[in-house]
Amino acid sequence: MPKPKTPEIKTIMLPVDMRHKEQSADAIAMAAQLTKSFGADFYVMTAAHPLGDEITEFPEHHKPEFEKYIQEMASAHGVSITALFRHHQSAEKMILEAAEEIKADLIVMHTHDPKITDHLFGSHASHIALHASCSVMVVR
Template sequence: MPREIRTILCPLNLRHAAHAHPAYGEALRLARWHGAEVIAATVAPEMERNLNIRDAEGFWTAKLKEFLKNNPAGDVAVRPVVRKGSVHRQIVKLAEDEKTDMIVMEAANPRIQDYLLGTTASHVATHAPCTVMVVR
């Protein structure tokens, strides 16, 4: 019997906000189909590369709200969440904490170090407590 999908986690890399986010569109489509809520999440780094950013969580919260305003969800309930820390670990932890039914995330273009260390998507797919859909 298919599992019920009530909550979909969609991690967003807002450092690339100018680019398309096909995973977000897919998460909204699936949420509409299943009557689910989308958790739109971004992860702030422990230490910002840009030292002009004094309040990382506040900065990324504003960026996430701006993204959601520019990409309206229509009739889908979207809840913004900002975490701080290691991206791959925080995505898995958020999925566990929120008991999400599915994660819909984008694949990054791998670089050589990704083959040696593993990409965020592969770590999440390996460690997540739920179904993971990786969108190209």
């Protein structure tokens, strides 16, 4: 029997919803550990709504907060992180497009306890796991 091929992971991407960034702590810790283990490049992305949260703001208003967060996480976990800031109508679409753009080998995502709508429509993580062209690790 041939020996199974060990997957080569060169690029890891982790999407973060900045409105719930605290909930991504375990996923970031996991992705940082994998980054160190594989010697991979680590990207963290977020996607802001193109119209902003209010009529008077633009998505770029959120970019400085995101970049500060990335610096804090990189320092806390001792890894280099590249920030990906996107605008979206669909978070899932932006995640999948960014993963293709950077040629991600692994997407690490946080998921929450399912709500009734997740049972009916699926979660962001389930959508990404079903449609990504690379492996997806879902961290509870």
